[in-house]
Amino acid sequence: MNILVWHVHGSWTTAFVQGPHSYLVPVLPDRGPDGLGRARTYAWPDSVRELSPAELRDAPVDLVVLQRPHEAALAEDWLGGRRPGRDVPAVYLEHNAPDDDVPRTRHPCADRDDLLLVHVTHFNRLFWDNGSTRTTVIEHGIVDPGHRYTGRLDRAAVVVNEPVRRGRFTGTDLLPALAEAVPLDVFGMRTEGLADHLGLPPDRCRTADLPQRELHDAMAERRLYLHPVRWTSLGLSLLEAMHLGMPVVALATTEAVEAVPPGAGVLSTRPEVLADAARRYREEPRAAAEDGARARRAALERYGLKRFLDDWDRVLEEVTHG
Structure with a gap:
C-alpha cells in the first residue's frame, strides 16, 4: 500500500513507518513544516520515500494520513485534484488533546462521513467533541530502545519542549519545588534560560537539546523520569522512559x-507526593531499578511496536477495502 503521510511528529512517524507499506513523505526545498521529508535524527527504513509536490501529482496513492487541518487542501492540490476522503481513502490522525474551552472543544473533523478519525489515546477521544464522525483509538507504539537504565546519576530526567513558553501546560511552575527533592536535567527544544526563568541555581536545573541518538542514553543515566505535564496528549518521552527501564514520577x-500501572512509578495530583517519590528514588537506587524494570515490562506489553502496527493494518484494511 502507498501511504501519503506528512512528517509531523518524529517519534510517532518513526514507529508508523516500520510497517510493511510504502510511505510517501512530502518534501519541499526549504524542508519546512509542510515538507520536512525523511527524518535526519531517527532511523527510517528505505520504504520511506521523499516526494515533491510535482512528483506527488501522478503518484499512486492508496491512502492519505492527515494530521493537521490544512493538509486536506494541500493533499488535494498536490495530488492533482484528488480529494482525500472522496477520491482517495483518508484517515485523520489526532495527536493532541483539545485546548481552550475543553468540554466544548469541537474537532475540526466533526460530523464528517468521508474519513475515519483516529485518536492516539482514549482520553483524547473522550475529551474531543467528535460529532458524528466515526472514531477509533490506536494507542502509541514505540520502537524498543532496549533496557538501558543505569540510574548512575542521582538526578531526574525531564523531557519537554519549550517549557518557558508553555508554562503551566508543561508544569514548568512545579519544577522549583520538585528541584528541591532531586536535581533536574531538562532535555528538549528551546529549554535554554529555564534555570534563570525559575530562579534555580545551575546545579539544580540543567538543560540540553540532544539529538535522538543521544537522548535515550542520557535519560537512562538519570535515576528517574519526571513527568510534570498538566495538559497534553500522552507524551512519547514518558513511554520511551518506561521502555528504557526508568521509574516514573508523574502528574x-x-x-x-x-499508561503507568502500580509498581512502575508514582502518580499523583499532589506535587508534594511527587517530590517525596523523587526523593525516595534518589536515595534508594535499588527501589528505583526495580520499579523501572516493572515499567519496562508494562510498556512492552501495552505499547509494543507489533501491537501498534497490527492495529494500524486493521484500520488501513478497513478504510481502503471496507
Whole structure:
C-alpha cells in the first residue's frame, strides 16, 4: 500500500513507518513544516520515500494520513485534484488533546462521513467533541530502545519542549519545588534560560537539546523520569522512559493514569507526593531499578511496536477495502 503521510511528529512517524507499506513523505526545498521529508535524527527504513509536490501529482496513492487541518487542501492540490476522503481513502490522525474551552472543544473533523478519525489515546477521544464522525483509538507504539537504565546519576530526567513558553501546560511552575527533592536535567527544544526563568541555581536545573541518538542514553543515566505535564496528549518521552527501564514520577493527569500501572512509578495530583517519590528514588537506587524494570515490562506489553502496527493494518484494511 502507498501511504501519503506528512512528517509531523518524529517519534510517532518513526514507529508508523516500520510497517510493511510504502510511505510517501512530502518534501519541499526549504524542508519546512509542510515538507520536512525523511527524518535526519531517527532511523527510517528505505520504504520511506521523499516526494515533491510535482512528483506527488501522478503518484499512486492508496491512502492519505492527515494530521493537521490544512493538509486536506494541500493533499488535494498536490495530488492533482484528488480529494482525500472522496477520491482517495483518508484517515485523520489526532495527536493532541483539545485546548481552550475543553468540554466544548469541537474537532475540526466533526460530523464528517468521508474519513475515519483516529485518536492516539482514549482520553483524547473522550475529551474531543467528535460529532458524528466515526472514531477509533490506536494507542502509541514505540520502537524498543532496549533496557538501558543505569540510574548512575542521582538526578531526574525531564523531557519537554519549550517549557518557558508553555508554562503551566508543561508544569514548568512545579519544577522549583520538585528541584528541591532531586536535581533536574531538562532535555528538549528551546529549554535554554529555564534555570534563570525559575530562579534555580545551575546545579539544580540543567538543560540540553540532544539529538535522538543521544537522548535515550542520557535519560537512562538519570535515576528517574519526571513527568510534570498538566495538559497534553500522552507524551512519547514518558513511554520511551518506561521502555528504557526508568521509574516514573508523574502528574496523574490525562492518559498518564492509564499508561503507568502500580509498581512502575508514582502518580499523583499532589506535587508534594511527587517530590517525596523523587526523593525516595534518589536515595534508594535499588527501589528505583526495580520499579523501572516493572515499567519496562508494562510498556512492552501495552505499547509494543507489533501491537501498534497490527492495529494500524486493521484500520488501513478497513478504510481502503471496507
